[in-house]
Amino acid sequence: MSLERIEHRACFGGWQDVYRHRSTVLDSTMNFAVYLPPQAAQSRLPVLYWLSGLTCNEQNFITKAGAQRYAAEHGVILVAPDTSPRGDDVADAEGYDLGKGAGFYLNATQAPWASHYRMHDYIVDELPALIEAELAASDVRAISGHSMGGHGALSIALRNPGRYRSASAFSPIVAPSQVPWGQKAFTAYLGEDRQAWKAWDTVELIASAREHLPLRVDQGEADEFLREQLRPELLQAACERVGHPLDLRLHAGYDHSYYFIASFIGEHVAWHAQHLR
Amino acid sequence: MSLERIEHRACFGGWQDVYRHRSTVLDSTMNFAVYLPPQAAQSRLPVLYWLSGLTCNEQNFITKAGAQRYAAEHGVILVAPDTSPRGDDVADAEGYDLGKGAGFYLNATQAPWASHYRMHDYIVDELPALIEAELAASDVRAISGHSMGGHGALSIALRNPGRYRSASAFSPIVAPSQVPWGQKAFTAYLGEDRQAWKAWDTVELIASAREHLPLRVDQGEADEFLREQLRPELLQAACERVGHPLDLRLHAGYDHSYYFIASFIGEHVAWHAQHLR
Numbered sequence: 001m002s003l004e005r006i007e008h009r010a011c012f013g014g015w016q017d018v019y020r021h022r023s024t025v026l027d028s029t030m031n032f033a034v035y036l037p038p039q040a041a042q043s044r045l046p047v048l049y050w051l052s053g054l055t056c057n058e059q060n061f062i063t064k065a066g067a068q069r070y071a072a073e074h075g076v077i078l079v080a081p082d083t084s085p086r087g088d089d090v091a092d093a094e095g096y097d098l099g100k101g102a103g104f105y106l107n108a109t110q111a112p113w114a115s116h117y118r119m120h121d122y123i124v125d126e127l128p129a130l131i132e133a134e135l136a137a138s139d140v141r142a143i144s145g146h147s148m149g150g151h152g153a154l155s156i157a158l159r160n161p162g163r164y165r166s167a168s169a170f171s172p173i174v175a176p177s178q179v180p181w182g183q184k185a186f187t188a189y190l191g192e193d194r195q196a197w198k199a200w201d202t203v204e205l206i207a208s209a210r211e212h213l214p215l216r217v218d219q220g221e222a223d224e225f226l227r228e229q230l231r232p233e234l235l236q237a238a239c240e241r242v243g244h245p246l247d248l249r250l251h252a253g254y255d256h257s258y259y260f261i262a263s264f265i266g267e268h269v270a271w272h273a274q275h276l277r
Numbered sequence: 278m279s280l281e282r283i284e285h286r287a288c289f290g291g292w293q294d295v296y297r298h299r300s301t302v303l304d305s306t307m308n309f310a311v312y313l314p315p316q317a318a319q320s321r322l323p324v325l326y327w328l329s330g331l332t333c334n335e336q337n338f339i340t341k342a343g344a345q346r347y348a349a350e351h352g353v354i355l356v357a358p359d360t361s362p363r364g365d366d367v368a369d370a371e372g373y374d375l376g377k378g379a380g381f382y383l384n385a386t387q388a389p390w391a392s393h394y395r396m397h398d399y400i401v402d403e404l405p406a407l408i409e410a411e412l413a414a415s416d417v418r419a420i421s422g423h424s425m426g427g428h429g430a431l432s433i434a435l436r437n438p439g440r441y442r443s444a445s446a447f448s449p450i451v452a453p454s455q456v457p458w459g460q461k462a463f464t465a466y467l468g469e470d471r472q473a474w475k476a477w478d479t480v481e482l483i484a485s486a487r488e489h490l491p492l493r494v495d496q497g498e499a500d501e502f503l504r505e506q507l508r509p510e511l512l513q514a515a516c517e518r519v520g521h522p523l524d525l526r527l528h529a530g531y532d533h534s535y536y537f538i539a540s541f542i543g544e545h546v547a548w549h550a551q552h553l554r
Contacts, residue, residue: 011540012539012540013540063341064341068540222287253287254286259286259288259293259345260288262289263289
């Protein structure tokens with residue numbers, strides 16, 4: 001498998017790179033971003049995967065979050081993949097919340113999506129295998145994300161016990177089966193049978209989690225999507241029902257933007273770094 | 278004079294805002310960005326003006342530099358204006374390095390530019406007057422910028438002794454009269470008479486500076502524009518000739534991008550904060 005490095009920029013003593021490769025799982029040419037902190041020149045480092053939200057690609061997090069400073073401080077590699085398969089042969093839809101830029105980090109089962117939209121397997125298997133083989137990355141992993149990517153981070157960590165030391169999210173969609181963004185995407189990607197949705201829904205997955213995963217969620221109280229799409233109280237209630245730990249932090253005044261992420265990403269990187277040790 | 282707030286986002290305990298107003302000096306409707314750190318709720322604070330480079334508007338610095346964290350730490354307001362007048366009636370040119378997005382922070386004297394392109398007076402007079410009247414800003418000022426904006430910061434501070442406590446720049450155009458970007462812009466905005474260019478050229482202004490201004494310049498050694506357009510050695514030689522202090526720092530590996538700015542903006546904000554006390 002060949003990796004082409006298409007960006008390479010010094011940043012906080014390390015390197016902010018972007019790679020392009022052909023994904024077998026997605027049958028698509030994909031970009032992903034990697035921040036290699038200065039410590040990567042000496043040893044293999046743990047990796048924090050970042051999953052972005054609707055409309056994003058691999059650029060948003062690396063240009064707007066300011067996370068590299070903290071990754072350099074803690075000796076953690078950051079990996080930020082794209083949010084969907086790409087290319088002229090990949091199915092798409094009207095609207096920003098389905099199709100390209102909106103893969104929802106699941107494996108689609110329905111036409112026309114099933115042939116390319118397998119972001120779960122790409123994030124969980126193919127991408128880490130590549131990164132751990134080709135870069136200075138160990139197999140010690142954590143995962144985080146924003147909005148749709150917060151859904152991705154939490155659901156992926158819960159579906160794959162033992163694979164991630166910790167999972168966190170900013171403004172996540174915690175109950176896609178119960179909110180418009182999730183219902184639209186799940187109907188298209190997974191079909192009408194709501195039973196099949198449960199395997200991709202954080203609130204449902206918490207109910208059946210066998211192990212306790214360190215979980216942190218930050219949510220802005222001025223988030224324009226809070227009440228209709230995000231509904232962190234559903235995650236809080238689900239965790240309370242089964243006694244699953246959850247560090248849910250509400251922040252007065254903060255909205256859904258990268259200014260919110262930038263304000264608290266340092267605390268997330270530090271928290272993951274503790275678990276990655 | 279009326280200010281319309283068009284963005285208002287919580288960020289590091291303060292507010293990242295964008296305002297729109299009608300500029301008399303530019304005869305143009307302008308956006309500018311303001312970061313108000315949490316301390317602005319209690320008292321008037323000093324202001325660090327940031328001048329962006331070619332092609333930028335008021336958004337680039339606030340979304341990509343990660344400077345808000347440091348402004349909150351030091352209690353400094355950040356103001357990031359646009360890089361030229363805007364609007365359908367404003368003259369423009371082919372190419373990214375003349376016209377809109379490329380005002381060069383001077384007062385144009387030539388047609389068709391002279392009627393709107395007066396960015397010097399806007400930055401030095403109209404904008405601070407507005408900010409100091411309408412926001413929690415004191416009249417204690419510092420100035421910084423990148424590339425064309427580095428030229429702007431240094432030349433503006435040198436032209437206006439006493440008005441800024443300190444001036445710094447990332448990857449500045451220090452000798453516009455001697456490099457292609459500057460020669461193209463100065464010919465258009467100021468005309469063929471090179472004598473008139475001297476009043477807008479940092480290397481020329483240093484030679485006649487009556488006061489010593491605290492000056493810091495950071496430059497990446499992998500900057501793709503270093504040898505043809507930026508030429509910091511000309512500034513270094515000019516400062517040495519007249520004994521003007523200059524803290525010029527060269528950084529191996531760093532390029533012209535915001536990843537370079539993000540890596541060192543914290544040190545610039547801390548340095549300006551010392552002078553702003």
